[in-house]
């Protein structure tokens with residue numbers, strides 16, 4: 188095993204910001220590390236991971252579920268979410284799987300943007316992998332209620348069933364969005380923006396001073412952020428901060444120290460084509 192080798196596995200992976208983020212963290216804390224991006228199609232991922240001699244790895248799309256059976260140990264949160272984004276090699280050479288996406292999301296909202304999640308009435312758009320991590324994390328962070336709306340309603344129901352809190356978690360149909368009242372937390376956890384599709388969302392769902400948050404960043408987040416600005420939501424943010432905070436959580440698992448995230452946030456923010464409101 189190489190003590191200083193780390194990587195992110197995904198497919199596609201060439202636009203990943205993780206190598207840059209981890210290299211800045213390492214420099215900041217004086218920790219020598221190599222962090223590379225490894226393109227791993229699902230068919231060859233297990234073999235590629237076996238050949239990897241590093242101490243830790245991040246796992247991104249579309250491999251976050253596929254990696255579960257390759258872990259000998261899985262954190263409670265990753266097990267509940269059903270997805271792993273952080274692997275740590277244990278002494279006997281097995282992999283432990285964690286999921287830092289949820290903690291990264293909550294930290295971005297509460298620490299960077301200084302917003303309280305407790306008692307909010309939340310709406311999650313989407314019920315895929317990203318939505319699952321967000322839903323569990325927001326409920327753990329104390330939101331009062333969560334409504335899950337997904338294009339394919341069965342997936343929303345499956346997520347609500349997996350959460351198992353019928354008093355706090357409800358599912359509704361997309362077509363009924365304009366009759367659901369308003370929400371003070373609206374999360375776009377769909378992947379629509381990645382394929383440049385726009386969502387049909389009524390303005391009526393946005394409560395005064397609501398937080399509208401897109402788990403994506405860059406061009407993929409632009410349509411939802413533009414819509415949110417027009418609604419005059421109180422706070423509009425993309426997921427760049429979440430990306431950086433989940434990386435910091437992974438870094439802390441591997442190196443035992445949590446880096447400061449502000450400098451790399453500013454660097455990457457200024458390199459993005461579009462700014463969210465800060």
Ligand code: ATR
Nearest residue numbers: 313314315316317318337338339342377378379384
């Ligand atoms: P991820 O890991 O990014 O969440 P995913 O598991 O493929 O990716 O989930 C993508 C989510 O975006 C799903 O909730 C999907 O809805 P379906 O379950 O109906 O497929 C949602 N999504 C993608 N494109 C969408 C669109 N154009 N309109 C609405 N929802 C969309």
